[in-house]
Amino acid sequence: MQVQRVAIMPAALTPRGRPAIGRDIMTAQKPGDPLTINRLYGRAKGKPLRAGQQDLIDTLLPQIAVPADGPVTAQALFGRDCPMHFEIGFGGGEHMAFRADMLPDHGFIGAEPFLNGVAQALVHVDGGRRSDGIAPNAPIRNVRIHHGDALEVLERIADGTLSFVYLLHPDPWPKSRHIKRRMMNDGPVSLIARKLKPGGEFRFGTDHAIYLRHALMVMRRHRDDFEWLAKSPADFQNRPSGWPETRYEAKARNVYGHEVWYMKFRRR
Numbered sequence: 001m002q003v004q005r006v007a008i009m010p011a012a013l014t015p016r017g018r019p020a021i022g023r024d025i026m027t028a029q030k031p032g033d034p035l036t037i038n039r040l041y042g043r044a045k046g047k048p049l050r051a052g053q054q055d056l057i058d059t060l061l062p063q064i065a066v067p068a069d070g071p072v073t074a075q076a077l078f079g080r081d082c083p084m085h086f087e088i089g090f091g092g093g094e095h096m097a098f099r100a101d102m103l104p105d106h107g108f109i110g111a112e113p114f115l116n117g118v119a120q121a122l123v124h125v126d127g128g129r130r131s132d133g134i135a136p137n138a139p140i141r142n143v144r145i146h147h148g149d150a151l152e153v154l155e156r157i158a159d160g161t162l163s164f165v166y167l168l169h170p171d172p173w174p175k176s177r178h179i180k181r182r183m184m185n186d187g188p189v190s191l192i193a194r195k196l197k198p199g200g201e202f203r204f205g206t207d208h209a210i211y212l213r214h215a216l217m218v219m220r221r222h223r224d225d226f227e228w229l230a231k232s233p234a235d236f237q238n239r240p241s242g243w244p245e246t247r248y249e250a251k252a253r254n255v256y257g258h259e260v261w262y263m264k265f266r267r268r
């Protein structure tokens with residue numbers, strides 16, 4: 001796939017309405033569903049990385065990167081058959097690292113195009129090593145990372161083999177003309193359905209009310225594939241156990257005063 005980096009004007013706004021000064025936007029297009037699949041939008045890079053983060057990008061990432069081609073299977077990535085989890089846009093990797101640490105016998109694949117997010121995730125995978133070289137936690141060995149578009153890797157996973165897919169706080173793209181950029185759309189949701197095994201779980205979280213409504217509409221169209229597991233509002237208004245808060249989510253709650261909704265869908 002061809003990835004073009006296009007410098008955007010300083011006046012451009014991020015999805016949250018903040019200026020996107022000094023950021024790149026990535027666009028990648030290839031034949032496919034014009035409504036949403038095979039497209040990558042958003043920032044690729046932020047502040048310069050700290051020396052320790054750059055070191056992890058140079059040394060640890062090549063060891064745990066998803067191979068650039070070939071099938072993406074548990075055997076190929078983790079050297080054994082094990083339940084596989086896939087996180088779309090892991091941000092700083094807090095959720096992925098928590099889950100992988102909690103389930104050491106499972107394999108976790110995360111994809112994130114934002115380099116600074118990948119670097120933060122590597123810090124977690126490396127046991128949280130500080131600048132003095134001391135790591136307070138053991139390294140996490142069951143994580144593989146793709147620095148790029150999640151859908152590219154998802155397409156390479158064999159159908160019906162994932163146990164969990166996570167899509168947490170996807171970029172909201174709140175303007176109606178950008179709806180097709182949302183990850184929660186028919187193309188990606190069909191792909192997620194295809195890759196999950198029967199009984200597998202798709203977890204979706206958002207603090208964005210417009211996105212929530214949009215997501216519920218999309219998921220209604222996919223009710224032959226997915227059963228929404230909520231039995232009462234408490235099931236999606238309260239954080240489920242085993243679903244840790246990310247830094248992004250903490251900010252949404254504590255700084256912006258947003259509510260957060262947690263949705264679990266079971267693959268039929």
Ligand SMILES: C[S@@+](CC[C@H](N)C(=O)[O-])C[C@H]1O[C@@H](n2cnc3c(N)ncnc32)[C@H](O)[C@@H]1O
Pocket residue numbers: 039040041042043088089090091092111112113114117148149150151167168169170171246247248249
């Ligand atoms: C609002 S952030 C949320 C990050 C994280 N999930 C969390 O809850 O903290 C959305 C993330 O999705 C990533 N993203 C956007 N498009 C993506 C794509 N096609 N594949 C993978 N990640 C993507 C962005 O780079 C960004 O880090």
